[in-house]
Amino acid sequence: MSHTWDPDRYLAYADERGRPFVDLLARVPAENPRVVVDLGCGPGNLTALLADRWRSAAVTGVDSSPEMIEAARAVVGIRWEVGDLRDWARPDPLALREPIDVIVSNATLQWVPDHLELLPGLIERLQPGGWLAFQVPGNFDEPSHTARTDLAARAPYAEHVRDAGVPTSRDPVDYARVLLDLGCEVDAWETTYLHVLTGADPVFDWVSGTGARPTLQALPDDLRPLFEDEFKALLRQAYPADSAGRVVLPFRRIFVVARKPQGVPVP
Template sequence: MSHTWDPDRYLAYADERGRPFVDLLARVPAEAPKVVVDLGCGPGNLTSLLADRWQGAEVVGIDSSPEMIAAARDIEGVSWEVADLRDWARPDPLALRAPVDVLVSNATLQWVPGHLELLPGLLDRVAPGGWLAFQVPGNFDEPSHTARTELAAREPYAAHTRDARVPTSHDPDVYARVLLDLGCEVDAWETTYLHVLTGPDPVFDWVSGTGARPTLQSLPDDLRPLFEEEFRALLREAYPADSSGRVVLPFRRIFVVARKPDGVRV
C-alpha cells in the first residue's frame, strides 16, 4: 500500500534524527571523493552536510518521495532526483553508470523489503576503494513499534492495515557478514540514543512522522481518530512522563561503514 511523506512533520525532530547521520559520517574517512550519493535523502537537510564536507564533489540526493524532493530543491550545492533505491541495486552489465565514491543511506533501507539481498548490487555501484555507509533503526521490538503492530492487528483496523508497509532491519553482525563475504573492510556497530521529548504525546508525534505513518494513512477517515486515540494511550503507558513532563525515548540504531576493495567489482 502506497503512502506519502510529510517533510514538515518529519523535520519536527530534525536534531534528534540528524545525530545518527553525523555519527555515521564521522566514520567515513574518504578524503576527496568525486561523486557522493545520498540514497533516501528525505528533505535534504542532512544531504547538505555531505556538500559541506566534500566541497569538490558532485553530491546527489535521491528519494522515492516527490514530496521530500520538492522540499529539498531549495538547498544549493546538491542535485536532486526522484528515484527508487532498488533501481540502484539492479545489475549494470555494460557498466554504463558512473561509479560512486561514497554511497550513503540514512534510515532508509528498513523500508525496503529484502534489503539485505540488495547490498551486493549497491556495492557494485561503488568505485573500487570507495565507501558504502548506512544507518537503520534497530528498535522494532520496542513499544513504539510493537504497540502499533498489535493495535493494527485488531478489528476494525486489521481489514485496512494488513497491507500497510512496516519497517524492519537486521542486527549489525548480519550486515557485517554479508559485506565481509563480498571482500569489504567493515566497521559495524550499534548505539542506543536516549531522546528526551516534551509536550503532549511526544512519542506519538515522533512515530507518526515515520514508522507509524503508513499504518495511519491506511485507515479510513472515520477510523483513524479512534486508532490514534488508542495508540496514544498505549504509548503514554509505555513511555510515562516524569514530574516535569519529560519523556525518555530509547532509540537503538545500527551503523555500517564498508570500504570496497581496490580493483574489485562485485
C-alpha cells in the same frame, strides 16, 4: 499500499533524527570523493552536510517521495532526484553508469523488504576503494512499534492496514557477514540514543512522522482518530512522563561502514 511523507512533520525532530547521520558520517574517512550519492535523502537537510564536507564532489540526493524532494530543492548546489534506491542496486552489465565514490543511506533501507539482497549491487556501483555507509533503526521490538503492531491487528483496523508498509532491519552481524563475503572492510556497530521529548504525546508525534505513518494513512478517515487515541494511550503507558513533563525515548540504531576492495573484483 502507497503512502506519502510530510517533510514538516518529519523535521519536527530534526536534531534528534540528524545525530545518527552525523555519527555515521564521522566514521567515513573518504578523502576528496568526486561522486557522492545520498539514497533516501528525505528533505535534504542532512544531504547538505555531505556537500559541506566534500565541497569538490558532485552530490546527488535521491528519494522515492516527491514531497521530500520538493522540500529538498530549497537546498542549492545539490542534484535532487525522485527515484527508488533499488534501481541503484540493479546490475549494470554494460558498465554504462558512472562509478560512485561514496554512497550514504540514512534510515531508509528498513523500508525495503529483503534489503540485505541489495548490498552486493550497491557495492558494485562503487569505485574500487569506495565507501558504502548506512544506518537503520534497530528498535522494532520496542513499544513504539509493538503497540502499533498489536493495535493494528485488532478489529476494526486490521482489514484496512494489512498491506501498510512496516519497517524492519537486521542485526549488525548480518550486514557485516554479507559485506565481508564481498571482500569489503567492514565497521559495524550499534548505539542506543536516549531522546528526551516533551509535549502532550511526544512519542506519538515522533512515530507518526516515520514508522507509524503508513499505518495511519491506510486507515479510513472515520477510524483514524479512534486508532490514534488508542495508540496514544498505549504509548503514554509505555513511556510515562516524569514530574517535569519529560519523556525518555530509547532508540537503538545500527550502523555499517564498508569499503570496497581496491583493484580486486567483487564476487
